[in-house]
Every structure is written in C-alpha cells, then in structure tokens.
Amino acid sequence: xxxxxxxxxxxxxxxxxxxxxxxxxxxxxxxxxxxxxxxxxxxxxxxxxxxxxxxxxxxxxxxxxxxxxxxxxxxxxxxxxxxxxxxxxxxxxxxxxxxxxxxxxxxxxxxxxxxxxxxxxxxxxxxxxxxxxxxxxxxxxxxxxxxxxxxxxxxxxxxxxxxxxxxxxxxxxxxxxxxxxxxxxxxxxxxxxxxxxxxxxxxxxxx
Numbered sequence: 001x002x003x004x005x006x007x008x009x010x011x012x013x014x015x016x017x018x019x020x021x022x023x024x025x026x027x028x029x030x031x032x033x034x035x036x037x038x039x040x041x042x043x044x045x046x047x048x049x050x051x052x053x054x055x056x057x058x059x060x061x062x063x064x065x066x067x068x069x070x071x072x073x074x075x076x077x078x079x080x081x082x083x084x085x086x087x088x089x090x091x092x093x094x095x096x097x098x099x100x101x102x103x104x105x106x107x108x109x110x111x112x113x114x115x116x117x118x119x120x121x122x123x124x125x126x127x128x129x130x131x132x133x134x135x136x137x138x139x140x141x142x143x144x145x146x147x148x149x150x151x152x153x154x155x156x157x158x159x160x161x162x163x164x165x166x167x168x169x170x171x172x173x174x175x176x177x178x179x180x181x182x183x184x185x186x187x188x189x190x191x192x193x194x195x196x197x198x199x200x201x202x203x204x205x206x207x
Contacts, residue, residue: 023085074099118195
C-alpha cells in the first residue's frame with residue numbers, strides 16, 4: 001500500500017519532484033528555465049497527491065529557482081520548459097538580466113561573508129579573566145532568552161549536492177556550517193564558515 005505520509009522536508013520534496021518530473025526538474029548538471037506560471041500547473045498536477053501540500057511545493061520551487069545552478073542556466077537562447085519538458089518560449093532579456101543580477105548579488109554576499117568570518121576566526125583570542133564583582137539585584141525587563149530552534153539535519157545524498165551550496169558538516173558533537181567548493185566522486189571539499197577548508201566523505205554532509 002502506498003504511503004500517505006506528507007513530505008515536509010524541502011530536500012525530500014525536491015527529490016520527489018526530480019523523480020516525478022525528470023524532464024522539468026533536473027537533479028544534477030545544467031537546469032532548464034521553468035515555464036512562467038509553472039507553480040499553478042504543478043499544484044493542479046499534484047492536487048490529489050497526499051505527499052505534498054501547496055505551501056511546501058511553493059517553498060521547494062523557490063529553493064530550486066533561487067539556487068546558483070538554476071540562475072546560471074537562465075541565459076540567452078534557452079527555452080523555458082513545462083512539467084513534461086516541452087519548450088514554452090524563449091527567455092526574455094529582462095528575465096535574463098534579473099537572474100544574472102540575483103546570482104551576482106548572492107555570490108557577492110557569500111564571498112563577503114566568508115572574507116568577514118575568516119579574519120575573525122584567525123584573530124580569536126581567549127578572553128581575559130576578570131575578577132567577578134558582586135552586582136546589586138536590579139529588576140530589569142529583559143527579553144526572555146529563547147533557545148535556538150532545533151533543526152533536524154539529515155544525511156545528504158551525492159545527487160543533492162552542488163558547488164557553492166550551503167551545507168553542514170558532521171564534525172565532533174555538533175554540525176559545522178560551510179559552503180561546498182568542489183565535489184570529486186564521493187569526496188566533498190567544504191569551506192567552513194570558520195575559514196578552514198576540509199575534505200569529507202558525502203556521508204558526513206548534512207542538510
């Protein structure tokens with residue numbers, strides 16, 4: 001009997017779309033620009049599918065179309081495609097310009113973040129110990145400390161990984177965030193947010 005459990009993880013939904021519409025959603029390599037209004041087609045095609053909701057489909061579609069891999073594929077002379085891979089018209093220049101602008105902005109932000117974090121990690125020194133002084137009890141309306149939300153990370157599959165993708169690396173007790181710089185077979189090169197570059201097996205990558 002087919003499972004009716006609803007998918008909630010964005011990566012799982014993307015994997016489902018890769019499998020269900022392989023001519024539209026490309027799991028690896030160059031992608032194809034999607035037909036304008038494809039979300040409506042997708043929602044109608046999967047209306048009776050208990051695995052996905054419209055909200056989760058919208059999130060997954062936004063993740064797919066904002067990836068560097070997708071934005072690089074939005075270029076002159078390329079045809080948009082529908083869910084079955086049929087051509088739906090050539091890209092307009094304003095859409096190409098917007099995609100390239102978005103890609104450059106995203107890459108610049110990622111580069112600036114890496115550059116800003118590398119010196120901080122290198123210059124980090126132990127804090128000086130200062131004798132604690134007793135403080136009088138003063139009641140202040142301070143916002144309650146909210147614990148960071150627990151993120152359920154799952155092991156990545158090689159097919160889901162691309163260069164420049166943000167991932168978490170399983171190192172010690174806690175996962176460490178970083179960006180993929182290269183993928184060679186089962187080996188994944190990751191630039192950690194701390195500035196350190198490491199090479200790990202794909203089963204150490206979490207999403």
